[in-house]
Amino acid sequence: MAYTITENVMIAKSTWRMVLSGDTGKLSRPGQFVQLKVPGFYLRRPISVCDFDNSSLTLIYKVIGQGTQAMAQMRAGETADLLPGLGNGYTVAPCQPLLIGGGCGIPPLYKLCKVLIAQGMKPQVVLGFNSKDEVFLEDEFRAIGAAVTATTVDGTYGKPGYAPQAAESLAFDYVYTCGPDAMLKAVYRLCETRGIGGQFSLEERMACGFGACMGCTIQTNAGAKRVCADGPVFTKEELPW
């Protein structure tokens, strides 16, 4: 489907925000993703949706390779071809939530945070970055009323250390998370320690993004699952960690 890029700007080190306008009818839940066609590349790029409304959607992505480098060259006013509304997304239920994200795993938690707040919940948000120059979305989370703790691995900003460490002192009874594998596993152990549940958004190399190619299948406690179509969000019980 065709969308118009209305903005594509760098917001932190190697971190870009692309806003597109077009039909967002297929986006129904936070935590879903889109597959974006990048000029010059054969496969689409799966990018999580940071925010959306009736006519626009926001993607925040990290430039990590040639494909995302080309994405950063796309300009406002240009048309982009994307498959919207892929994946299952987060399921929202009443709880005292912790949202914990690392690096480019943070964006999908933003729309989730909005939805949780709209339903009367008071999310604690912990954001993990490597360094001060990579910090993004912190102000936006505060602006919608979330209690935010920022962390940096090198200690140049916020609490020094990793995000899951900073979460240990907080009060919550359910976790929503997205980020690097090591962080997700640390969050999983935190859930185990506290005896609580959570939802984990995973990342995997994928081709189609809509469940056809079986390129992203992982083994779970509920059998073989496609990260793209059966995920990317899995419950703690499903993860064989």
Place this chain on the structure above:
Amino acid sequence: MVNTGVVLAGIQLDNPVIPASGTFGYGKEFKEYYDINVLGTFSFKGTTLAPRFGNPTPRVAECTAGMLNAVGLQNPGVEHVISHELPLLKTFFHKPVMSNVSGFSLDEYKETAAMLDTQEQIGWHEINVSCPNVHGGGMAFGTSCENAAAVVKAVKAVCKKPVFIKLSPNVTDIVSIAKACEDAGADGLSLINTLLGMRISLKTKKPILANLMGGLSGPAVFPVALRMVYQVSKAVRIPVIGMGGVQSAEDVLEMMLAGATAVQVGAANLVNPYTCKEIIEALPQTMETYGITDLQSIIGGAWK
């Protein structure tokens, strides 16, 4: 008016466009995008006797004008296909479907094909002797004339429906293997499966795919596939289904001129789920552009 119909091993197709096995599941993912009854037919996900998880991830990698996959024949097993996938497919696809069968022994090919042959929805079998991503089976059967012929004989002995053998391009002489299959009684041939390839990550300095190697598909392989379809179809009397990097109506015409009776579309479905629908819609106009009124009549047109 142009005629896009072709006859494939005795069964009339509205058009020659067939999504290739492994890129179309058992159909249900694509019905969310369009009515898949516009297709000639489709070849379902490679099915084995027992369920298979397949290879560890990463299973896919990208390259210029194509991709590598090392899925490793993940599938729910033939019993599940018969009890769940085919009944579900029947609710939204009303044409004969092409089965796709893989195995690790002659007995397994035989047993799986025999079970599928009893299913009325299935019009043809495509027997995969060319999967490059599994060990001790798959491609091992398709890289020698004797082994390929043995699979053909085993499967033909238990099937009433037409049997197509899907051939590997990872061989020295595909024509001799094609002829061995024909002599052993195959009703048709499908080619090509993927070409074995590799990518290495500059970050980890290791192969990207967990399986180290994977099958190359996408437009990068089209000229290789076209050449093999030309060579094989010219050398045999049985129909050939051509595939490999096809992504437009023009590519379909080129494949048919090379000698293909029908044409499969693979990787392109994964990049744009509407690809086959768009090709089918573009076909009449593209035929008119090149002065073609009857598609069946151009098969092998490039031989002369």
